[in-house]
Amino acid sequence: MLRRSFSLGCCLLLGLVALPCPAMAEGWKAGAAKQKITPPEPMWMAGYGSRNHASTGFLNDLWAKALVLEDAKGARVAIVTLDLVGIGRDLADPICDQLQKKFDLNRSNVALCCSHTHSGPVVGRNLRTLHYDLVDARQQKLIDRYAEHLREMIVDVVGRAIDALAPSQISWGQGTATFAVNRRNNKEPDVPRLRAEGQLAGPVDHDVPVLKVTDLGRKTTALLIGYACHATVLDGYDWSSDYPGFAQSELEQQNPGCTALFFAGCGADQNPLPRRRVELARQYGHDLAAAVGAALKSQMKPLAGNLAAGFTEIPLDLAKVPTKEEIEQDTKSADRYVAARARLYHDRLSAGQTVPATYSYPVQVWRLGSELVLVTLGGEVVVDYALRIKQDMGPANTWVAGYANDVMAYIPSRRVLTEGGYEGGGAMVYYSLPSPWAPTIEKTILDAVRTTTPPVR
Numbered sequence: 001m002l003r004r005s006f007s008l009g010c011c012l013l014l015g016l017v018a019l020p021c022p023a024m025a026e027g028w029k030a031g032a033a034k035q036k037i038t039p040p041e042p043m044w045m046a047g048y049g050s051r052n053h054a055s056t057g058f059l060n061d062l063w064a065k066a067l068v069l070e071d072a073k074g075a076r077v078a079i080v081t082l083d084l085v086g087i088g089r090d091l092a093d094p095i096c097d098q099l100q101k102k103f104d105l106n107r108s109n110v111a112l113c114c115s116h117t118h119s120g121p122v123v124g125r126n127l128r129t130l131h132y133d134l135v136d137a138r139q140q141k142l143i144d145r146y147a148e149h150l151r152e153m154i155v156d157v158v159g160r161a162i163d164a165l166a167p168s169q170i171s172w173g174q175g176t177a178t179f180a181v182n183r184r185n186n187k188e189p190d191v192p193r194l195r196a197e198g199q200l201a202g203p204v205d206h207d208v209p210v211l212k213v214t215d216l217g218r219k220t221t222a223l224l225i226g227y228a229c230h231a232t233v234l235d236g237y238d239w240s241s242d243y244p245g246f247a248q249s250e251l252e253q254q255n256p257g258c259t260a261l262f263f264a265g266c267g268a269d270q271n272p273l274p275r276r277r278v279e280l281a282r283q284y285g286h287d288l289a290a291a292v293g294a295a296l297k298s299q300m301k302p303l304a305g306n307l308a309a310g311f312t313e314i315p316l317d318l319a320k321v322p323t324k325e326e327i328e329q330d331t332k333s334a335d336r337y338v339a340a341r342a343r344l345y346h347d348r349l350s351a352g353q354t355v356p357a358t359y360s361y362p363v364q365v366w367r368l369g370s371e372l373v374l375v376t377l378g379g380e381v382v383v384d385y386a387l388r389i390k391q392d393m394g395p396a397n398t399w400v401a402g403y404a405n406d407v408m409a410y411i412p413s414r415r416v417l418t419e420g421g422y423e424g425g426g427a428m429v430y431y432s433l434p435s436p437w438a439p440t441i442e443k444t445i446l447d448a449v450r451t452t453t454p455p456v457r
């Protein structure tokens, strides 16, 4: 009804000139909301094992933001972006249960995504061996309390985004930002020179996907943006949403009343280099906002058609289940993380449980009209996946993100797994998984992306 009356109004206003009113023709609604989630008190920070005390200060806020989209048939999806290192199943499952119960949102239709800032709090049992198992009882209590509060705040912010649903135009486009550098170059002393000379090693994904939501008065109400790069410019003791936070703030200042939402792409093997200075976090945030600005000035594609959501959990094989003897041996390791992980499995074996041989891995694919496929993968996904999926599905209409729904480990490609190192297997200990992934990982995930992709409705 609204659609028809607005189309009529549009034509009356324009006299007999037949200008297109694409959004009205599609009947989209959108609603956005945001909630500050900066911890109110000092607590343990996530992402680095080298920190030896709780936070001491503040640089810029952390936010949970929600964007809810509804198509002309009333189908809804909700994307939540979090300025946090990651979210695990321990929190994602109860949040999705609540969203189902309160708002009738199916698991397929909810994406919980993260910026992967390394200057936010420990999030429940995420990176368990790196943090939760090694901090004292007081910090564990603070972590548990924050997780409980976070769960409530996320459910609330989605509810407020639903309440804000209003007829909208939605379009999408892409910009480019070049500060993400493959981690192979981490030890290079002069990255800016190598960048200028085109001499940096390893694959990168410099796309900056942008989904723009405007109201019927053409005012921008939400900007959903992504980028494939670790939010690790900063490693100190001040709360900070790092470069994604500065980008979101700049976009919200440029567009009063707009909610800017950032979530990380497949940047597990990508760092912002050089780094470690606040002015660099601000600079990269500005670079990202400028890339969004360029995308907004380009020919954005209006979304036409309907929403369709696919979600599946696949058993992802681990390379080797350690034996009871190997676990017992590891409990005596001089490496405190190896010992902490071994204690976890030792306790589980003692309680009559088994060591898992697979992990239930979430793969989610949404069609946002006929113009855009959004692939959101669990874990810290290396860039090879985004490049491959975009190549397979079409780079002009595919958006691939990681750090979604359950950040349980690094997700190496076959290439990175074979190369070994931190992303290939070393990091598994910090996520408390019992072994590296099996060599089938890349094929299994890519097959699941194909089978999870819903047909055009």
Ligand SMILES: [Zn+2]
Pocket (backbone or CB within 6 Å): 116, 230, 268, 380
């Ligand atoms: Zn990471």
